[in-house]
Amino acid sequence: xxxxxxxxxxxxxxxxxxxxxxxxxxxxxxxxxxxxxxxxxxxxxxxxxxxxxxxxxxxxxxxxxxxxxxxxxxxxxxxxxxxxxxxxxxxxxxxxxxxxxxxxxxxxxxxxxxxxxxxxxxxxxxxxxxxxxxxxxxxxxxxxxxxxxxxxxxxxxxxxxxxxxxxxxxxxxxxxxxxxxxxxxxxxxxxxxxxxxxxxxxxxxxxxxxxxxxxxxxxxxxxxxxxxxxxxxxxxxxxxxxxxxxxxxxxxxxxxxxxxxxxxxxxxxxxxxxxxxxxxxxxxxxxxxxxxxxxxxxxxxxxxxxxxxxxxxxxxxxxxxxxxxxxxxxxxxxxxxxxxxxxxx
Amino acid sequence: xxxxxxxxxxxxxxxxxxxxxxxxxxxxxxxxxxxxxxxxxxxxxxxxxxxxxxxxxxxxxxxxxxxxxxxxxxxxxxxxxxxxxxxxxxxxxxxxxxxxxxxxxxxxxxxxxxxxxxxxxxxxxxxxxxxxxxxxxxxxxxxxxxxxxxxxxxxxxxxxxxxxxxxxxxxxxxxxxxxxxxxxxxxxxxxxxxxxxxxxxxxxxxxxxxxxxxxxxxxxxxxxxxxxxxxxxxxxxxxxxxxxxxxxxxxxxxxxxxxxxxxxxxxxxxxxxxxxxxxxxxxxxxxxxxxxxxxxxxxxxxxxxxxxxxxxxxxxxxxxxxxxxxxxxxxxxxxxxxxxxxxxx
DNA sequence: AATTAGCACTCTTATCGCGAGAGTGCTAAA
DNA sequence: TTTAGCACTCTCGCGATAAGAGTGCTAATT
Numbered sequence: 001x002x003x004x005x006x007x008x009x010x011x012x013x014x015x016x017x018x019x020x021x022x023x024x025x026x027x028x029x030x031x032x033x034x035x036x037x038x039x040x041x042x043x044x045x046x047x048x049x050x051x052x053x054x055x056x057x058x059x060x061x062x063x064x065x066x067x068x069x070x071x072x073x074x075x076x077x078x079x080x081x082x083x084x085x086x087x088x089x090x091x092x093x094x095x096x097x098x099x100x101x102x103x104x105x106x107x108x109x110x111x112x113x114x115x116x117x118x119x120x121x122x123x124x125x126x127x128x129x130x131x132x133x134x135x136x137x138x139x140x141x142x143x144x145x146x147x148x149x150x151x152x153x154x155x156x157x158x159x160x161x162x163x164x165x166x167x168x169x170x171x172x173x174x175x176x177x178x179x180x181x182x183x184x185x186x187x188x189x190x191x192x193x194x195x196x197x198x199x200x201x202x203x204x205x206x207x208x209x210x211x212x213x214x215x216x217x218x219x220x221x222x223x224x225x226x227x228x229x230x231x232x233x234x235x236x237x238x239x240x241x242x243x244x245x246x247x248x249x250x251x252x253x254x255x256x257x258x259x260x261x262x263x264x265x266x267x268x269x270x271x272x273x274x275x276x277x278x279x280x281x282x283x284x285x286x287x288x289x290x291x292x293x294x295x296x297x298x299x300x301x302x303x304x305x306x307x308x309x310x311x312x313x314x315x316x317x318x319x320x321x322x323x324x325x326x327x328x329x330x331x332x333x334x335x336x337x338x339x340x341x342x343x344x345x
Numbered sequence: 346x347x348x349x350x351x352x353x354x355x356x357x358x359x360x361x362x363x364x365x366x367x368x369x370x371x372x373x374x375x376x377x378x379x380x381x382x383x384x385x386x387x388x389x390x391x392x393x394x395x396x397x398x399x400x401x402x403x404x405x406x407x408x409x410x411x412x413x414x415x416x417x418x419x420x421x422x423x424x425x426x427x428x429x430x431x432x433x434x435x436x437x438x439x440x441x442x443x444x445x446x447x448x449x450x451x452x453x454x455x456x457x458x459x460x461x462x463x464x465x466x467x468x469x470x471x472x473x474x475x476x477x478x479x480x481x482x483x484x485x486x487x488x489x490x491x492x493x494x495x496x497x498x499x500x501x502x503x504x505x506x507x508x509x510x511x512x513x514x515x516x517x518x519x520x521x522x523x524x525x526x527x528x529x530x531x532x533x534x535x536x537x538x539x540x541x542x543x544x545x546x547x548x549x550x551x552x553x554x555x556x557x558x559x560x561x562x563x564x565x566x567x568x569x570x571x572x573x574x575x576x577x578x579x580x581x582x583x584x585x586x587x588x589x590x591x592x593x594x595x596x597x598x599x600x601x602x603x604x605x606x607x608x609x610x611x612x613x614x615x616x617x618x619x620x621x622x623x624x625x626x627x628x629x630x631x632x633x634x635x636x637x638x639x640x641x642x643x644x645x646x647x648x649x650x651x652x653x654x655x656x657x658x659x660x661x662x663x664x665x666x667x668x669x670x671x672x673x674x675x676x677x678x679x680x681x682x683x684x685x686x687x688x689x690x
Numbered sequence: 691a692a693t694t695a696g697c698a699c700t701c702t703t704a705t706c707g708c709g710a711g712a713g714t715g716c717t718a719a720a
Numbered sequence: 721t722t723t724a725g726c727a728c729t730c731t732c733g734c735g736a737t738a739a740g741a742g743t744g745c746t747a748a749t750t
Contacts, residue, residue: 027713040723045714063713063730104508138487142499148686150503154487158495162505163449164686233578234597237590245582245590252579341493341509372742385694390743408701408742 004054004075011047012056013080016068020317023240025065070282070316073294077279077320086325090119098333105129105158108337109229112310112330117232120296120323122314123255126229127265129301129308129338131157133191134217139183141176141209149176151209153216156189157306161216171205179206183213192217228262230255239315247292251313254289265309269299277328282316292316296323300331301338310334349399354425356392357401361413361421365662368585370410415627415661418639422624422665431670435464443678450474450503453682454574457655457675462577465641465668467659468600471574472610474646474653474683476502478536479562484528486521486554494521496554498561501534502651503686506561516550524551528558537562573607575600584660592637596658599634610654614644622673627661637661641668645676646683655679 004012014035018026028044031037037044048066051057056072059065068076085091094115101107109126116124135156142150147170153161183206187195195214201207233252242248254261264287268278277298283290294316301307310331312323349357359380363371373389376382382389393411396402401417404410413421430436439460446452454471461469480501487495492515498506528551532540540559546552578597587593599606609632613623622643628635639661646652655676657668 025713029713041713042715042723042725043721046722049715059714061730063715063728065713106507138485140483140485140497140499142483144503144686150499152485152497152499152505154485154495154497158489158507158509160497160505160507162451162503164503231601233601234594237594237597243590245588245593248590248593249579249582252582256576256578341489370742374742386742387694387696387744388692391693394744404743406701408699408744410742 004051008047008051009080011044012051012068012072013076015048015051015057015066016072016076016080019068020319023317025060025067027065030065068317073281073316073320077281077324081321081324084321084325086329090326091329094329095333098337108334109227110231112334113229113231116310116312116326116330117235119326120312120314120318121232121235121238122312122318122323123230123232123236123251124310124312125255125261125265126310127262127308128159128227128229129157129306129334130159131155131306132304134159136187136190136192136195136213136217138188139180139209139213141180143171143173143176146170151212153213155217163212163216165209165212167205167208175205179203179209182206183209187213228258236314241292241315241317250289250291251293254313260289264295265297265311269297269309269311277324277331279320279324294318294320296320296327298327298331300334302335306338308334308338349396349420353392353396356389357396357413357417358421358425360393360396360402360411361417361425364413365664368662370405370412372410375410413662418626418661418665419624422626422669426666426669429666429670431674436674439674440678443682453679454572455576457679458574458576461655461657461671461675462580464671465657465659465663466577466580466583467657467663467668468575468577468581468596469655469657470600470606470610471655472607472653473504473572473574474502474651474679475504476500476651477649478538479504481532481535481537481540481558481562483533484525484554484558486525488516488518488521491515496557498558500562508557508561510554510557512550512553520550524548524554527551528554532558573603581659586637586660586662595634595636596638599658605634610642610656613640614642614654614656622669622676624665624669639663639665641665641672643672643676645679647680651683653679653683 011031014031014037015026018031018034028041028048031044032039032041048057051072052059052066055069056075057066058069060067086094097111097115098108101111105128109128113124113126116122116126136153137156138154140152140154142152144150144164147167149165149167149171151163151165153163155161182203187198187210192214195210195217198210201210233255236242236251237248242251254264268280277296280290280295280297282292282294290313292315293313295311295313296318297309297311299307299309310327312318312327314323356376359376359382360371363376363379373386373393376389377384377386393402396417397404397411400414401420402411403414405412431439442456442460443453446456450473454473458469458471461467461471481498482501483499485497485499487497489495489509492512494510494512494516496508496510498508500506527548532543532555537559540555540562543555546555578600581587581596582593587596599609613625622641625635625640625642627637627639635658637660638658640656640658641663642654642656644652644654655672657663657672659668
């Protein structure tokens, strides 16, 4: 692929900006007068033809304006967009909201999702902060009825898992309590690997519980995290490209199939470090559900300790210039919160 | 409102059934031939006029077939629909799925939502089982960093709440442990009211924690429950009445505004006992977001102990004959599960 | 008295044709 | 290298028209 001249870059930028704004194909004449270019429409036309030739633009039909291709958007995001910070006033509004909700992890997540969805007019996704290598912290065994026991596992990152066990025979709450205490003394603070290398227990009940715990930790490790917070689903329906309900369905289905979503988050964001914002345009050939969509993703938290993922999904012509700084800023805020509250143990 | 003749009932039933199936206005001729009536279309026409007069049907425009009104659907559901049980084969399939997921409350809820959404082709809503009057069961205090403490509350119904506290000054894990133990001995099994009437504590830390616990329990009591499980959102987009994206937005927004949804679930279902299925047609004048929709709701669980709500939202012309038995059956299954696992303490 | 055949009437929906408009690509001139 | 000019193409919106579906009414029939 040949390089673009300065003028071609400028024109590509204008086409993308205008199309993001209007959702319409943009023509040569429109560019010239809307941006007061010192060029004739014929010149622009030639450049448009060249850009189309190189795959950055395309025409919906013979005699319509140009629309950016995936490649076009990608070039725009990586080379043409000036990276601006979020306006300070917006920053203050957002951080103020977080300040008011600083008790509860659940509230952070909900709030982050809500802010992202509002600011970007897209669908937001936030996963809870999650330790990369789970530390076990505490187990609680609570007898409920007969052989049923409620087990509550607390992880080092604040993750709480609950599970109902059915024992072979009824066990008293006293015995459960002492078992839990013994287990806590032995395995508190240990990672999965350390647990696996423990010697076998003499007590059958203790050994059973321990096995269940390691199984649970292993499955928790595999996932990015349990709950995924989503907001702004209805935003996607207001976008003109999703009035066709078929497109809308395909995109929304992604949020119902949580496993696909988790997979996507895991695979893309694990590559980049914390702080970097990744932009996924048009599914990148891998995700068919996202053919018409883009995602702006970032990872937050304390690397090596607890991290989570957050991002925004929107149409391919979403406002990257506004969404990217927002995602970056919210990721930063959440990182701070994680650091203050569960980061350094 | 005058009573309907047998023939009018029959015709109303046929109109509703046909319209549910085809989503089209249904005319006199169509009824006669499609259901092999021993009547002429003219006679049917007269009856249709009478039913329209009485408010059970309406015409989209002068010369189109008839469409049921909200009243029409309501009459259909309460008087005309034969209540059939779910086919045994379907029952077995469903109960088998539940059998495979009997460890985890979270999995029950997810599964129930998934089954309801699939069977009814609508949007399903399930809330976790929740004690009507919360019993406190256990508190756990875990020091994370400095003055930050993770508090985990376990309720009698298996509900788990976590919260991050910021204490006035750092406290050692040992002190936290003994405080938690003392609190557990004093207040385990007590209800909110009983907690409120406890004498003041001498230990400041203990008293603080206790205050936080009661505050938390009070706010948990107010809500129906924390998490709401939703599935099948995309189903609503396939329905012809929601191709207009404006309608779809209004309905979907309900699921983003969880508070409205909780309010709705609380208010409608609290009236009816467990086991009864409630049908809400067209928002019943109260909920504007549901003008085009119906909901089939039921309460499950052990009354007086732990109950939850579940239901399905669909277009007004949803298949009540299939949805109602499904909702009833799943509610029954969940009731059994609650009973076996957390019901009798 | 209830039912039905017959018929005029109304309203929607699909289809076609047509003209306007927008935008292009090409050629030739500046 | 840029630009003016022009023919060409394709979409979109508009109105007219025809087809079809369904009604309501009247008068005849059972």
